[in-house]
Amino acid sequence: MKILAIDTSCDETSCAVVEGRRVLSSVVYSQAVLHKKWGGVLPSLARRAHAERIDWVVEKALKNAGINETEVDIFAVTKGPGLAIALEVGIEKAKQLAAKNGKPLVAVNHMEGHIYSNFVQNSKGNPIREMQFPYLVLLISGAHTELVIFKDNIEYEVIGRTVDDAAGEALDKAGRLLGFGYPGGPGIEQLASEVNNEDTFKFPRPLIHRDTLNFSYSGLKTSFLYKVKEFTEEEKLKQLKQLASSFQEAVFDTLISKTKKASKLTGINRIILGGGVSVNKRLRNKFRSEAKQNNWQVYFPPYKYLNFDNAAMIGVAAYYKAQKKQFVAKDDPVDRIPRLSLPAFITYKSDMKFSKVRPE
Numbered sequence: 132m133k134i135l136a137i138d139t140s141c142d143e144t145s146c147a148v149v150e151g152r153r154v155l156s157s158v159v160y161s162q163a164v165l166h167k168k169w170g171g172v173l174p175s176l177a178r179r180a181h182a183e184r185i186d187w188v189v190e191k192a193l194k195n196a197g198i199n200e201t202e203v204d205i206f207a208v209t210k211g212p213g214l215a216i217a218l219e220v221g222i223e224k225a226k227q228l229a230a231k232n233g234k235p236l237v238a239v240n241h242m243e244g245h246i247y248s249n250f251v252q253n254s255k256g257n258p259i260r261e262m263q264f265p266y267l268v269l270l271i272s273g274a275h276t277e278l279v280i281f282k283d284n285i286e287y288e289v290i291g292r293t294v295d296d297a298a299g300e301a302l303d304k305a306g307r308l309l310g311f312g313y314p315g316g317p318g319i320e321q322l323a324s325e326v327n328n329e330d331t332f333k334f335p336r337p338l339i340h341r342d343t344l345n346f347s348y349s350g351l352k353t354s355f356l357y358k359v360k361e362f363t364e365e366e367k368l369k370q371l372k373q374l375a376s377s378f379q380e381a382v383f384d385t386l387i388s389k390t391k392k393a394s395k396l397t398g399i400n401r402i403i404l405g406g407g408v409s410v411n412k413r414l415r416n417k418f419r420s421e422a423k424q425n426n427w428q429v430y431f432p433p434y435k436y437l438n439f440d441n442a443a444m445i446g447v448a449a450y451y452k453a454q455k456k457q458f459v460a461k462d463d464p465v466d467r468i469p470r471l472s473l474p475a476f477i478t479y480k481s482d483m484k485f486s487k488v489r490p491e
């Protein structure tokens with residue numbers, strides 16, 4: 132069963148052909164250079180760039196997979212969350228392709244794509260990574276910071292999320308304050324590594340001791356801003372690496388502390404990370420050492436491109452949705468849903484029982 136998937140949720144125009152969990156081809160056209168000078172993603176510019184590239188990425192994905200569109204069994208597309216006018220481009224194209232070829236369409240939540248990114252295989256079927264439910268998922272991207280119980284295929288329960296900025300957003304903003312462009316995360320990671328990830332300034336770890344699985348980064352951001360303002364331009368340059376490193380440590384420590392709390396609470400020790408921030412080497416090392424101490428099995432997206440937005444993860448999520456016959460109905464207009472959430476957000480309470488999802 133061959134699935135052609137499209138994702139245009141933010142600033143990557145992407146198309147992939149998958150068969151089960153195997154990726155036969157994956158094409159990602161990044162608009163990052165276009166948005167760099169604006170310090171973030173400009174929706175109208177993103178839409179135009181998607182519209183210009185969409186046919187090209189679809190054709191290239193088909194060609195690289197060695198098939199033509201009549202050989203596709205199912206079409207799939209991201210319906211949200213993301214930028215509304217960007218999502219529309221992919222949805223329109225996928226609807227056209229499905230209608231023209233008389234094939235079913237599957238609509239996928241972008242965040243479920245990031246969860247499935249951990250189980251995407253290359254064309255030879257590697258890595259094998261058997262699925263053993265349940266998992267505890269930490270989703271960390273530019274727009275999302277969420278803790279999710281991945282109970283079974285296509286079954287999720289969100290148990291924590293950010294109440295203000297996402298972790299990736301906080302890193303981007305700190306990067307901007309330090310004077311480097313969008314996205315800020317990679318610059319911060321680089322500077323921090325040059326001072327061995329020292330924590331000189333000991334910024335606050337918001338909500339770390341509070342009885343909640345939610346995250347918050349606005350207080351940390353403010354205290355970072357005040358610290359930066361204490362310095363003259365010249366001093367700031369001297370302290371640049373320490374500032375970047377201390378900020379990154381504060382953000383990562385909150386991610387780890389909430390994951391630990393969630394793992395204790397749910398009894399789940401198989402931890403998955405997904406989303407752009409999960410590519411960060413420092414974060415991965417911190418999670419690996421936590422894994423040793425807490426007897427966790429920790430997983431990251433197996434190939435670099437799978438950390439970022441891509442259509443391969445959407446195709447694999449679509450495969451499991453198709454197994455459950457979750458197709459778009461013929462009369463469904465498939466409207467984009469910019470704020471689409473994963474289902475069943477439950478507010479964590481300390482006396483909550485997660486007996487249903489405990490392993491064994």
Ligand code: ZN
Binds near residue numbers: 241245272406439
């Ligand atoms: Zn994403």
